[in-house]
Amino acid sequence: MAKVDADGNDTSAESEAKFQPSLLQKLLRLLLSFVSASLKFLILAGSCLWAYRIRQISVQKYGYLIHEFDPWFNTRATKYLAKHGWHAFFHWYDYMSWYPLGRPIGTTIYPGMQILSVWIWQFLKLFPKKTVDMPGRDLIPANWLPMLPGHGQLSMGPMSVNDVCVMVPAWLASVATFSIFLLTWEVSESSGAAVCAALVMSIIPAHLMRSMTGEFDNECVAMAAFCTAFWLWCRSIRHSSSWPWALPAALAYASAVATWGGYIFVNNLIALHAAVLVGLGKYGTGLYRAYSIWYVLGSACATLVPVVGLMPIRSIEQMPSMAVFMGFQVLELCDLWRKRRPMSGLRFFFFRVSVFVTIGVVTCAVCWVLLQFNYFSPWSSRIRGLFLKHRKTGNPLVDSVAEHQAANEQAYDMYLSTPRYFACAGLFFCWHQRTPAKIFPVLFAAVAYHFSLKMSRLIIICGPIVSILAGYPLGIVFDWCIEQCKRLVCGPLPSLPEEDLPKRTGGMGSIYRLLNKIVKPVTYTDELRSVEDVMGHFAFRLPLLDRITRLALASLILSTAWREMQDPWEKFVSLCYQHADSLAGPGLAYEARLRNGQTIIVDDYYQGYKWIERNTPSDSRVLAWWDYGYQITGIAKRTSVADGNTWNHEHIATIGRILSNPVKKAHNIMKHLADYVLVWAGERETDLRISAHFARIGNSVFPDICGPADPTCSKYAAYPSPTPMMRASFVYNAVKHNLVDGVRLDPKLFKEVHTTKHGLMRIYQ
Incomplete structure (x- = not known):
């Protein structure tokens, strides 16, 4: 039988010997290949552009506004780095947060995103402000221009740090899309699959969820770094001589480490892949060199990140990759010993087993001693959450956050949609490639799916692998069909030599x-x-009939796919745009429709913080629930009592105690910590809806709030009607002040200084 690889290339030695293409056929194949490659290039370029354009919805609606909570801290840190430089940044102790304690920033932040953004900001300053037409703009149809950045006009020149931070997620989304193309091409050996994967990656909601413009969070940069590191790792093991690619792979891994704490995923997935290759009998000098270089150089660079430090050699979470590295050294030493003292296969097997057992016993003994001296760092609360049932991490702050809950079928349908079904089919296309990297997508899918089941936030790491695997059945089949068209007029393509270990x-x-x-x-x-x-005899004796039959089958597949795929694709694109539209809201502002049908932008929250900036002394201390701390320091530029970092459970519990305590008791504590207090109120009643967390987190440290018999604070509830404990609490009285009969804050204790236009934020002195 004529065997075919992923790109449709005939690998049958019999057919190759039978057919010798003429010069004309070679030129014709070259021309058709050029046309096919050009089409794929245009789709790839369109995918990268699409990744950028779909994320612009936020800027088009709300302008250059940073989103939500954490991105405000990241933006503030970026501005600090741009203004004060590297040395001050890495020694920065922030006295404007966590009053009166303060918080070290330079040694606790993953700085990769800030460094990249400042580099971009500095690079743009090199150019004068100028708008130029894209090359060939006049040749582009007018109805296509709105799809291009700036309608085909490129604006170059300086941008503010804020605007750079807003745009970085969209720029890096295009980079991640291109990285997925490279990774898929490497593991599938199919350029068609790579193009299809990039097309899906550009708009899949699992990637959109953290990469809309303004969503300046670690994940928006980390996805590009992760995918690049994975591609370079797979490239480094393509052949036994490909190991030098491990050098850039290690640097890409180091950039991932500097960007997001999720680098643990990259660390262990690459280690798992290397270990599985050994288990599959694929060990060789090339694999040994690639992994050793990646691990040593990558870990060495990782230690240069202050927040990481010596974690690569002390963290339990990173011990598997170290164990694989040590195992590789033992394997290589055994091979070197065998070269010096030849021995039979059976004898070498038992020799290597005895060496591993001996070293394993010694290693266990050393680890036990180190454990007695508390050498190893314990599991982080979030990592524990991946292996324990939800709400049992031991940290009520982590357990209270919605994104740390387990994912469900609805979440997968929302963020992965139709491509996840194609991805399941793609798993069956992962076994016929020549590259050792072919098993990598299977491992990626298994690990990503397991972790996302434990924590919904990690659905984001499913986006790349679902895109990759969804591209397999579409692209590989498409490449095979196109090859049959070439085969009819050009004959079969000679097979490529395969490297045998x-x-x-x-x-x-x-x-x-x-x-x-x-x-x-x-x-x-x-x-x-x-x-x-x-079948092989048929192809050998009747080559023309064989080619016509193949072409007919390819035409049937393409026509059926075109007919059946249009509706699912249109629904998927529509779903992606719906998600992009819903994710475009920055949290500080949203669209509202008036009774007359007019659409307005409600930006009460943003304007409330700006009011604080304009109307309070610069050294004012502002108390609010810990979620809002980043916005207090980032927008209002005032000192916050706590922020979104969870490093100090007791401090946040104190705020929970203040907000859930009766008014007088709350004031007795509050007056020592803050000059102003704000609540999110109005028709959304945000603070009342989340008020149960105030009491629960506070009660975990101060059990007198609800009592030891009621750890979940069931007697503290605002809905359907406020309980007596809720009615007496400060947060209820602050939200409902002068809005409900009999609810009024004592004017001797609190003075209402500002309520925003639509009543969504109330500020008291």
């Missing part, structure tokens, strides 16, 4: 060869062999 004895390769001898006669029966021989 030397047959090693005394290892997993020997075991698999033995199993193959036993299993192959059972699975590859005489009947199957006869069918294969008949």
Whole structure:
């Protein structure tokens, strides 16, 4: 039978010997390949552009506004780095947050996003402010221009740090899309699959969820760094001579480390892949060099990130990658010993087992001693959440956050949509490639799915692998169909030489060869062999009829796919735009429709913070629920009592106690910490809706709030009607002040100084 690889290339030695293409056929194939490659390039470029354009909805509606909570801290840190430089940034102790304690920023932040943004900001300053037409703009149809950035006009020149921070997610989304193209091409050996994967990645909601313009959070940069690191790792093991690619792979990993704490995922996935390759009998000098270089250089660079430090050699979470590294050293030493003292395969097998057992016992003893001295860092609360049931991490702050809850089917349908079904089919296309990287997508999918089941936030890491696997069935089949068109007029494409690893004895390769001898006669029966021989004979004796039959089958597949795929694709694109529209809201502002049908932008929250900036002394201290601390320091530029970082549970519990305590009791504590207090109120009643967390978190440290018999604070509730404890609380009285009969803050204790236009924020002195 004429065998075909991922791109439709004929690998049958019989057909290759039968057919020798003429010069004209070679030129024609070259021309058709150029047309096909050009089409794929245009789709890839369009995908990268689409990734950028769909994320512009936020800027188009709300302008250059940073979103939500954490991005305000990241933007403030970026501005600090741009203004004060590297040395001050990495020694920055912030006295404007966590009053009166303050918080060290330079040694607790993942600085990669800030460094990249400042580099971009400095680079743009090199150019004068100028608008130029894109090359060939006059040749582009007028109805296509709105799809291009600036309608085909590029604006160059300086941008403010704020505007750069707003735009970085969209720019890096295009980079991530291109990285997915490279990674998919590497693992699938199919350029068609790579293009399809990039097309899906550009708009899939799992990627949109953290990369809309203004969503200046770690994940928006980390996805590009992760995908680049994965591509370079897979490239480094393509052949035994590809190991130098491990050098840029290590640097890409280091950039991922500097960007997001989720680098643990990259660290362990690459280690798992390397270990599985050994288990599959694929170990060789090339793999040894690639992994050793990646681990040593990557870990060394990781230690330069202050927040990471010596974690690569002390953190339990990173011990698996170290164990794989040590295992590789033992394997290589055993091979070197065998070269000096030749031995049979069986003897070498037992020799290596004895070496591993001995070293394993010694390692366990050393680890036990180190454990007694508390050498190893404990599991972080978020990592524990991946292996324990929800609400049992031990940290009520982590357990109270919605994105740390387990994902469900609705979440997968919302963020992965139709491509996840194609991804399931794509798993069956991962086994026929020549590259050792072919198993990587399977491992990626298994690990990402497991972790996302535990924590909905990690659905974001499912976006890349679902895009990759969704591209497999679409792109590989498309490439095969296109190859049949070329084959009709140009003949079969000669097969490419395949690198065979030397047959090693005394290892997993020997075991698999033995199993193959036993299993192959059972699975590859005489009947199957006869069918294969008949098909191969048909292609050999009647090549023209074989090509016509292939072309007819390819045409049937393409026409059926075109007909059946249009509706699912249109629904998927529509869903992506719906999500992009819903994710475009910055949290500080939203669209509202008046009774007369007019649409307005309600920006009460943003204007409330700006009022504080304009109307309060610069050294004022502002108390609010910890979620709003980043906005107090970032927008209002005032000292906050706490912010979105969870480093001090007791401090946040104190705020929970203040807000849930009766008014007088709350004032007795509050007057020592703050000059102003704000609540989110209005028709949304945000603080009342989340007020149960105030009491629960406060009660975890101060059990007198609800009592030890009521750890969930069931007697503290605002809906359907406020309980007596809720009615007496400060937060209820601050939200409902002068809005409900009998609800009024004591004017001797609090003075209402500002309520925003639509009443969504109320500020008291």
